[in-house]
Structures are given as structure tokens and as C-alpha cells.
Amino acid sequence: MRNPAAAVVPHVKPAALVSALCWLGTALWQLPRNILIVLLMAYRKVISPLYGQVCRFFPSCSAYALEAITVHGAVKGSWLAARRLSRCHPWNAGGVDHVPAGHREWPEDRTPTIVVMNNPDKYLAAQSDGEGRFAA
Amino acid sequence: MFPFKWLVSAIMVGFHDGLSTIGLPAANGWTWTLSIIGLVLVIRAALIPVFVKQIKAQRGMQLLQPDLKKMQDKYKGKTDQLSRQAMAQEQMALYKKHGTNPFSACLPMLIQMPFFFALFQVLSGISTAKAGGQGIGAMSLEQVKQFDESSIFGAPLSASLLHGSTAGGEVAVWILSIVMILAMTASQFITQKQIMAKNMSEEAMASPFMKQQKMMLYILPIVFGVGGINFPIGVLIYWTTTNLWTMAQQFFVIRRMPTPGSPAAKALAERRAAKGLPALPLLGAKKADAEAAASASASAAAAVEARSQRVQPQRKNRKRK
Numbered sequence: 001m002r003n004p005a006a007a008v009v010p011h012v013k014p015a016a017l018v019s020a021l022c023w024l025g026t027a028l029w030q031l032p033r034n035i036l037i038v039l040l041m042a043y044r045k046v047i048s049p050l051y052g053q054v055c056r057f058f059p060s061c062s063a064y065a066l067e068a069i070t071v072h073g074a075v076k077g078s079w080l081a082a083r084r085l086s087r088c089h090p091w092n093a094g095g096v097d098h099v100p101a102g103h104r105e106w107p108e109d110r111t112p113t114i115v116v117m118n119n120p121d122k123y124l125a126a127q128s129d130g131e132g133r134f135a136a
Numbered sequence: 137m138f139p140f141k142w143l144v145s146a147i148m149v150g151f152h153d154g155l156s157t158i159g160l161p162a163a164n165g166w167t168w169t170l171s172i173i174g175l176v177l178v179i180r181a182a183l184i185p186v187f188v189k190q191i192k193a194q195r196g197m198q199l200l201q202p203d204l205k206k207m208q209d210k211y212k213g214k215t216d217q218l219s220r221q222a223m224a225q226e227q228m229a230l231y232k233k234h235g236t237n238p239f240s241a242c243l244p245m246l247i248q249m250p251f252f253f254a255l256f257q258v259l260s261g262i263s264t265a266k267a268g269g270q271g272i273g274a275m276s277l278e279q280v281k282q283f284d285e286s287s288i289f290g291a292p293l294s295a296s297l298l299h300g301s302t303a304g305g306e307v308a309v310w311i312l313s314i315v316m317i318l319a320m321t322a323s324q325f326i327t328q329k330q331i332m333a334k335n336m337s338e339e340a341m342a343s344p345f346m347k348q349q350k351m352m353l354y355i356l357p358i359v360f361g362v363g364g365i366n367f368p369i370g371v372l373i374y375w376t377t378t379n380l381w382t383m384a385q386q387f388f389v390i391r392r393m394p395t396p397g398s399p400a401a402k403a404l405a406e407r408r409a410a411k412g413l414p415a416l417p418l419l420g421a422k423k424a425d426a427e428a429a430a431s432a433s434a435s436a437a438a439a440v441e442a443r444s445q446r447v448q449p450q451r452k453n454r455k456r457k
Binding site: 054055056061 | 186189218221224225227239240242245349
């Protein structure tokens with residue numbers, strides 16, 4: 001059994017230090033992205049319902065922005081979102097307009113909700129496949 | 137922000153010059169008030185084509201009603217979020233295919249924002265610009281001075297409830313600000329309430345957003361009421377006028393061109409029936425009629441087909457769905 005006092009002593013194993021620094025670095029690197037994600041989620045929860053549906057596209061502009069920033073990060077995601085907003089005007093016919101695929105990968109059951117919701121055909125097929133297998 | 141500030145002040149100065157030439161006193165606060173109202177009229181009139189386009193698109197929806205119904209039947213009973221999303225996606229693809237879209241995009245709402253902020257900056261910057269001895273945007277120093285000194289009911293146009301004014305008239309600013317804030321929030325509340333009570337289709341009413349939207353109906357006036365204490369009188373005039381415009385436009389739309397499938401559309405159909413006028417063919421209120429007409433034309437088409445070619449007999453269990 002380890003001495004509980006040992007944890008208090010500021011003698012940390014170098015491996016733990018490296019992993020802590022790594023974690024901190026990732027958190028800092030991801031900070032702008034995560035701030036934007038929180039802001040967008042707040043907008044979608046509070047302000048967006050005010051107007052009801054106005055967007056001519058699927059996914060809607062805010063859903064597109066949220067997915068783009070989740071998948072591509074703060075810089076490229078914002079750029080994609082800005083381009084989408086400039087496309088969303090009454091003289092564009094609208095329609096289905098998905099976020100281009102990114103490089104980020106997630107474990108199968110931990111795909112962000114927004115990615116699933118924005119690509120219903122893909123994930124609905126996967127879901128019914130799973131159900132089918134389960135039933136068989 | 138500069139181009140917007142320039143444009144906003146140029147339109148205001150244009151109206152002010154025009155009103156002065158027809159004999160209104162140039163230094164009077166009411167002349168400047170009318171100039172701000174003129175600015176609202178210009179911006180809102182420029183947005184009319186967008187609204188007309190949207191309303192026409194809503195009417196055009198009737199044409200794709202059969203396809204829409206087919207799609208709704210396909211998703212009948214599937215209430216999980218992912219299926220709803222799949223349905224929304226398919227619906228958008230359908231609109232695109234028919235080249236119509238009932239949604240106006242967020243542009244009409246967003247486009248007013250820079251103008252509003254520009255006006256806010258111009259009006260709240262008047263006193264500083266006067267002290268610094270310079271003009272703002274298209275306003276010359278002389279006009280800035282004139283604006284700063286002009287007032288209505290004794291309240292300077294560039295004063296706000298929170299920041300008072302340099303030219304006095306504190307009580308007048310208080311009373312006028314509060315009256316304007318009440319007018320502004322009331323007109324907004326009435327407009328939103330009218331839309332929700334009369335001009336929403338049944339599908340929109342049943343959507344999960346409705347609850348949040350109802351909540352917002354009450355929260356928003358509070359937000360604007362609190363924000364209003366920071367607005368100069370001139371901005372309050374702008375905001376109230378633009379809200380009144382929206383309200384009038386909405387009343388007109390609800391009465392004459394309601395959303396298909398909404399209570400207002402039913403009311404219009406009843407009014408027309410009472411007057412002995414035929415129902416508007418493309419309006420959703422007379423859904424049953426439209427469906428009857430569609431099935432009649434379908435059976436006619438079937439009859440034509442039957443004449444040209446005999447339908448091949450088929451075993452029951454081979455029949456395609």
C-alpha cells in the first residue's frame with residue numbers, strides 16, 4: 001500500500017508530468033474550438049428557437065457551423081461556417097448541403113451528437129443495420 | 137462599421153435636407169425625428185422584395201403537396217430525433233428539386249443588424265463628436281451640433297435614460313425613454329403573438345421548437361426593455377418605428393396572404409366563401425378541394441392511359457408495392 005503522504009510531496013514521476021503537460025497542451029490547443037462550441041450550443045438553445053426555422057438548407061446554418069467547428073476545429077470550421085452563411089440568402093435555392101468530411105476520428109459509440117444529427121441517412125442506416133443484426 | 141455609419145448618416149442627412157427645403161425648421165428635433173423615420177422606411181422598403189418572394193414561395197408549396205404527403209407517410213410514426221432529421225433532410229431536397237423554399241434564410245434579419253448598430257454608434261457618438269469638433273460619417277460638424285442641440289418634448293435625441301444628457305431635460309428624457317421602451321416592446325410582443333396565434337401551420341405548431349418559442353415571447357420584451365435604458369432616444373425612435381412597420385406588414389400578410397394550413401388561412405377562406413368568391417386555388421386552406429382536384433386529374437390521366445394501353449393482369453403476390 002502506498003503512503004498517502006507521498007501524493008502530497010511535490011515529487012512527481014516524469015511520465016505523469018509529461019502526460020499532464022500533454023493534457024494541458026491539448027486542452028489549451030482545443031480551447032478556442034470548445035469556446036465556440038459552447039457559444040454555438042447556447043445560441044441554438046436560446047436564440048435560434050425565437051425565429052423558428054428560417055434556414056433554406058439542411059443542416060441549418062447553426063447546425064452546420066457547430067459540426068464544422070467540431071470536425072474541423074476553430075479556424076477552418078469558422079471559415080466553412082462563414083462561407084455557408086454567405087450562401088444562405090433568399091436568392092439561393094437552398095437544399096441539402098453537408099459539411100465536408102474532416103480528419104478527426106471518434107470511437108464508434110462516441111461520435112458527437114451534432115455529427116450524427118446532421119448525417120441522418122448515414123447513421124440511420126448504421127442504426128437499422130445494427131438492429132437487423134440484433135434481431136437475427 | 138464605417139460604410140454602414142456613412143450610409144445611415146447619409147440617408148438621414150438626405151431626408152433632413154429634403155424636409156428643410158420644403159419648409160420644416162432645420163434645427164428642430166421633429167425634423168430629425170422624421171429623418172430617422174425616413175431611414176426606417178428606406179431600409180424596410182428595400183426589404184419588401186424579400187418578403188414578397190417568401191410569400192410567393194409559401195403559395196408555391198401547394199404544388200409539391202402530393203410529394204410532401206408521400207414523404208410524411210414514409211416517416212409516419214417515426215418520432216425519434218434521427219428519423220426527424222432524415223425527414224427534414226429529405227424535405228429540403230424536395231424543395232430544391234421543385235425550386236421553391238418556404239424559408240426566407242436569416243439574411244433579412246441579419247441585414248438590419250449592421251444598420252441598427254451603425255445608427256446606435258452615430259447617435260451615441262454625437263456628443264463626443266461635437267466636443268471633438270468633427271463630423272460623423274456623412275454628417276458635417278454643423279449638423280452634428282444641430283442634432284445635439286435638437287430635442288422633442290424637451291428631451292435631446294442623443295440622450296439615453298442611463299447616460300442622461302449634456303443639454304439638460306432629465307425628466308423629459310426619463311419619461312420619453314420609458315414610453316418609447318414600452319411602445320417598442322409592446323409592438324414586438326403583439327407581432328410575435330399574432331404570428332403564433334394565427335399564422336403558423338399545424339406542423340409548425342406541433343414542432344418541438346414551439347415551447348421554447350412561447351417562452352421567448354415573454355423573455356424577449358424583458359431583454360429589450362432592459363437594453364432600452366442604454367439606447368439614445370433616436371435609436372428608440374428607429375426601433376419603435378421598425379417594429380410598427382413589422383406589425384403592420386404582419387397584419388396585412390395575416391389578412392391577405394396567410395401561411396397555408398394556418399388558422400388565418402382558414403379565416404380567409406371563410407371570408408371569401410361568405411362573399412361568394414371562389415377559394416384561392418393555390419392557398420392551403422382548401423386542402424380537400426386541391427386533393428379532390430388532384431385525384432380527379434389523376435383518374436382522368438388513368439382513363440387516357442387505359443384507352444391507349446390495356447393494363448397487364450398481374451398475380452396478386454407479384455404486385456409491386
